[in-house]
Amino acid sequence: MAHGELLYLNQNLENLVAERTEALTQSEQKYRQIFEGxxxxxxxxxxxxxxxxxxxxxxxxxxxxxxxxxxxxxxxxxxxxxxxxxxxxxxxxxxxxxxxxxxxxxxxxxxxxxxxxxxxxxxxxxxxxxxxxxxxxxxIEQQHLMREQMAQADKLASIGELSSGIAHEINNPLGIILGYTQLMLRNEPKGSDREADLKTIEKQVRYCKSIVEDLLNFARTSAPKKELCDVHAVIDEVIHFIRQHAKLDGIDIRANYDSRIGPLLIDQKKISQVLINLLMNAIYAVGRQGEISITTEVNGSNQKACIRVHDTGQGIQAKDLARIFDPFFTTKPTGQGTGLGLSVSYGIIKNHGGSIRVESTPGQGATFTIELPIPAGFNGR
CATH class of the missing domain: 3.30.450.20 (PAS domain)
Structure with a gap:
């Protein structure tokens, strides 16, 4: 039996080698196709x-x-x-x-x-x-970003409900304190120590009320009142407002628009609020001297209008980037920020069906990018 098998192998060795070589070649080709493709x-x-x-x-x-x-x-x-x-x-x-x-x-x-x-x-x-x-x-970058956005939305919704209740409870006693303080100020002689103390109380109460107002804005989930608007005209109005009311000595604000972007379906007041917040943050980051640019362009991959606000300021630390849209989180010193501006902005943009994100390298400034849907029929011109 063994002799017969040996004889068969000797006679067919060349064919067996050829078959094995062909099988190995096909296997390598399949692997290479998977590897290359x-x-x-x-x-x-x-x-x-x-x-x-x-x-x-x-x-x-x-x-x-x-x-x-x-x-x-x-x-x-x-x-x-x-x-x-x-x-x-x-x-x-x-x-x-x-x-x-x-x-x-x-x-x-x-x-x-x-x-x-x-x-x-x-x-x-x-x-x-x-x-x-x-x-x-x-x-999996896109899946990761989507997961983070969903977690952020859940966090904002939960904190929004809590903030609304707290804000209403605080607002009433603050209003009473402010009212009595102003009544007392009417009878105080100008320049007295007591008048200075009462004005300090009035100032601090107004600051507290502004925080409460921010809390209420953050908690409100009412749908935006959208209408077709020229977003470039909205940006121009915001820049004009900022130049009139902010200290811009040594700070240059530049705008560069993509003419392909037509009217967008937006709530003009709310989008203006977002842009004012981003510009004021950029001014704070730049300090005494630097540049702020606002650019627009069409994102061809998803047919959305992009608005980018870039500054040449100090940038954002990597450890803070993940929390930058969290409620009550701020990189500003105590008394200079409530930590609600970006959270409110995040909610406004999400309610418009858009997105907002930030990119920054410490020492090289920051870029906030807003993406808003382009209405059907206005996909470029």
């Missing part, structure tokens, strides 16, 4: 992070020049926003053989920091080396 990043690294192979989507995401980039060996670790995360991931894969669905921030080519979902495992037998790792990296 994947829209997600696929890469192979050594255990210390040196990239051995990466697919075209990965090269594009990381900003490599072209498929034949000869910049020399690169380390996957260098693309982590937190380099320490790479060490933990590599140790986990080497210890248990795999890692699944881990969220990390990577440095991408055009977009900068991006949230990705990373999975990987040991690539046994790859080039005969030990400690070879392979990874699948999926860009």
């Amino acid at each position: 994947s829209k997600d990043m696929i890469l192979v690294t050594r255990k210390e992070g040196t990239i051995l192979d990466i697919n075209p989507s990965g090269k594009k995401m990381l900003g490599w020049e072209n498929a034949h980039d000869d910049a020399g060996p690169r380390s996957f670790q260098d693309y982590f926003c937190d380099p320490g995360q790479w060490g933990k991931i590599a140790v986990t894969v080497l210890r248990q053989g795999f890692i699944s669905n881990t969220e990390v921030d990577l440095k991408m080519a055009a977009e900068g920091r991006r949230r990705v979902l990373l999975s990987g495992g040991l690539a046994e037998g790859y080039t005969g080396e030990e400690g070879i790792l392979h990874f699948l990296v999926k860009d």
